[in-house]
Structure formats: C-alpha cells, structure tokens
Amino acid sequence: MAPITLAIANDLGASPYPFAMIVALAASTAFMTPISSPVITLVVVPGNYKFIDFVKIGVPFSFIVMLVSVILVPLLLPLY
Structure with a gap:
C-alpha cells in the first residue's frame, strides 16, 4: 500500500508524510486476530x-x- x-x-x-503515517498506523492495528503477533499467539493457550x-x-x-489517527495525523502532519 505504501507505493x-x-x-x-x-x-x-501533497506531502507524503501524512499518507505514509496513516498506512503505517493501519498496518500496525492488527488487534482482531490471535495470529497478528507472535506475542499474542503465545498467550492464547495459557490464557x-x-x-x-x-x-x-x-x-x-x-x-x-x-478515530484518533484520523484526527491527530492531519494536525501533526499537514498536507501542504
């Protein structure tokens, strides 16, 4: 998605920084599955x-x- x-x-x-930041934040928000990160996968069985x-x-x-990303990224990294 980055390219x-x-x-x-x-x-x-426009400046590429806000666009790249939104993509990076979206890629790191994998909270919905237990296989999103090795650390989370390790606690599935014991927990x-x-x-x-x-x-x-x-x-x-x-x-x-x-919601926080959409509000804060344009404030911290303006488009122009």
Whole structure:
C-alpha cells in the first residue's frame, strides 16, 4: 500500500508524510486476530482464549485507533 499511497500524494501535490503515517498506523492495528503477533499467539493457550475474544476487544480498539489517527495525523502532519 505504501507505493500506491505515495503515488496518490504525489499526484495530489501533497506531502507524503501524512499518507505514509496513516498506512503505517493501519498496518500496525492488527488487534482482531490471535495470529497478528507472535506475542499474542503465545498467550492464547495459557490464557484459554478463543478467537472471538480477540474480535470482541479488537474491533472497538481498532475503531478507537482509527478515530484518533484520523484526527491527530492531519494536525501533526499537514498536507501542504
């Protein structure tokens, strides 16, 4: 996604930094599955977690991260 995002920023004549930051934040918000990170995978069996447990917490948390990102990235990294 990064090359496409940077091409879009270039076509718009905008700074590539906010676009790249949104892509980086989106790529790091993998809270909805137990296989999103090795650390999370290691606690699934000892914690007796199910897949749905990650969905229940991960979906709202992903929306919170999205909302904060959409608000703060344009404030901290202006487009022009």
